[in-house]
Amino acid sequence: MARILTSLFAILFVFNTTGEAKETSKFQSGAWFGSAYISDKTGRFSNCTASATYKSGIVLYVTVFRDYSWDVMLQAKDWHMKKGQKIPVRFRIGNSGWRKANAEAFNQTTVIIPIPQKGHMVTKFRRGNLMEVWDGKTTYSFSLKGTSRLMASLAKCVGNQLAREESSTGFGSASAAKSNSVEEAEKALREEKYKQESTRVLFSFLLATHIADAKLIASEDAPENMEWYDAVAIAPRQIAAVHLLAGQKASGQKKLIRKLIAGTAKSCDGQFASQASTTDVDGVRMNNGFVACKSDKLVLHGHYVLTPRKSGGSYFIVLISWADIANGTTQPASADDYNMDIETFSRAALTSSQ
DSSP: OHHHHHHHHHHHHHHTOSSOEEEEEEEEETTEEEEEEEETTTOSEEEEEEEEEOTTSOEEEEEEETTSOEEEEEEOTTOOOOTTOEEEEEEEETTSOOEEEEEEESSSSEEEEOOOSSSSHHHHHHHOSEEEEEOSSOEEEEEOTTHHHHHHHHHHHHHHHHHHHHHHHOTTOOOOOOOHHHHHHHTHHHHHHHHHHHHHHHHHHHHHHTOTTOEEEOGGGSOTTOTTSSEEEEETTEEEEEEEEOOOOHHHHHHHHHHHHHHHHHHOSSEEEEEEEEEEETTEEEEEEEEEEEOSSEEEEEEEEEEEOTTSSEEEEEEEEEEEOGGGTOOOSOGGGGSOOHHHHHHHHHHHHO
């Protein structure tokens, strides 16, 4: 209920219908137009809100409050609701499951959809391609293109406003506590750059390895246990992925390897194996290894390697190949029949990352 009440006040600020709030700054992020709002009553910063208008005529508002919690609101001129009306809805972001929510009408044309503050929903929102809302009769779809930069811009807007508020009050002021979910949002702009850089590396890797019919897909649409990669491409019986590790610490590299091994082992219904090794390519020593799974249905083999990044850090590059075993009658000797040797793989990865 508190979340709804906070959102109601935010809408008052957005539409400025009460004369109790003023717009202090504006910004634009792609197709999104945003503003910061301060309460005339308290003189304190309230929220940063951005909106985008879709071809359907529906306006989607995204609000980040001073405590870094957030909500979305929808407005359409042809909607007819009663103020305070409770509307049971379902919504989903990307390929995640449908979630139930109790939306509330602020006025005849505007509805608030409370978003769970836990469960990394902000990450799904900025990485997803589509948000869908079902009101029991109609499914409304909203492209989320540009939401990664948007959430970074909104988080920056909130941070700037809080900093100005703090600097104007002198000693004794307290900064708002940041929720875990929006701390991720503050990293969104940097992560978006990593994503673009990783996509470039992955594209070069696909060319270097001559993997045919590979298609880049959104991380949100990647198979289970691979959503955390910055760039993913899928081809018939093969999947390639890149994750950028900005830090130099060996512990970070080991964590990525453990994550790959654990994810593959979890999904393996048969015999699982993995092995770590090192390879020298043109004087560059790289950590690499493989994961493998053999069951009654398939044989899977995956290579991984950590290649150096010119500006510091490394790229974690993975190529997984598999062969289906139809009715137990067709069984290749190993998934290497569909893969390349570790040296060729590592060389292609190194070339792609330079």
